[in-house]
Amino acid sequence: MQHMQITGWGKAVPDRVVTNAELAEKFDIDEEWIESRCGIRERRWVRDGETTASLAVDAGRAALEHAGLTADDIAHLVVATATPEQPSPATSAFVQHELGVAGSAHDVNAECSGFMYGLVHAYALMRVDPRPILLIGTDTHSLTANPEDRDLGILVGDGAGAVVLTPGESDWVLGWDLGAEGRWTSSLQAVCGGSRMPPSKEAIDEGLHYAKINGNEIYLNAVRLSVATARRTLDNAGVEVEDLALVIPHQANIRIINSIASHAGLDPDRVFTNLERYGNTASASIPIALDEAVGEGRIQQGDLIMLMGFGAGMTWGSMVLRWGGESKEAA
């Protein structure tokens, strides 16, 4: 049996830094209020010419380099995004072409849970075709938020994060959980641009192509669903919460993260956050945080870690991994 292991990781963020001071002036609000509201101090937004795919390509290259592989080695490319390069074809097609990936390419859209969905897809794919997979989470929500929308504007950041997944004898994945509750589609949505409401001048004039958030619903559901998925995955993995060396949650809002940690019984010192520097980068937030957590030495060989995300839909996903895989010493 070939198992899935993570052998490369990388990230790419735009170099344009958007500070709270800049947004405070733009939205005529208090700079400190922004940080108290969400814990974000600055975020990265794309410039003209930077796109969802271009960020994905940069992150993918970094992950491939770290893994010591080339694009020719990749059998399958999975791109998780909710802000595609264009409506058609899939963003993965652009990324595949630019990177020169030899194998298949497809997108996954589960909003901010996209990376977790992609990771479980990859885990399943690895079982039927044990060859290297490149999984990239990438989003540019600065382009989908209404420039006049303060509530979303202070939250969103752009970026991409990638992992290279390769087959191996040692099993890294101990448990996982995915789910969705489609009755909450209105919590965060852009209603114009699809078959339900094709683009029209009238709709665009009304700004219906922009994403709109119901913050109360998101908060409540994010906490409820994240706590539940964490418990299910820990149970599936046969792991106690105290055994986790690190939890990497979706970097949405520090107050949501703190609430999830509190209600799920997570040790706050073992919850990784970097949203203060990047904002909510959606599908990219978990792989960006993973890249930084490993880079900062927060994850060591043999550590039990949990990745967990939630997103519009609403969707959620989580996974418990043994970093480096199960060994006789670690098992």
Next chain:
Amino acid sequence: MTLTLSEFLAQIEAVSGATDVDPDAALVEISDIDSMDMMEWLYSFQSEHPEVGADPDIFENEDGSTTLRIVHDRLVKVAAAAA
């Protein structure tokens, strides 16, 4: 579910860190309490009293005049209807 107004205020204060909250002040005028504090309280309340079926509607504040006393009144009504 029997949550008095004073108990409700104490729980909101515990969640938000606010002190001496005026139950008759409009929510929008209470700077130490924001919508996420209210949702945090609601999450705990829902977890403790799932039978009540309280949802974010109890904080509805379209005209900006909702107070914590009004929220508590709504909560009591929801709980009574669910009983």
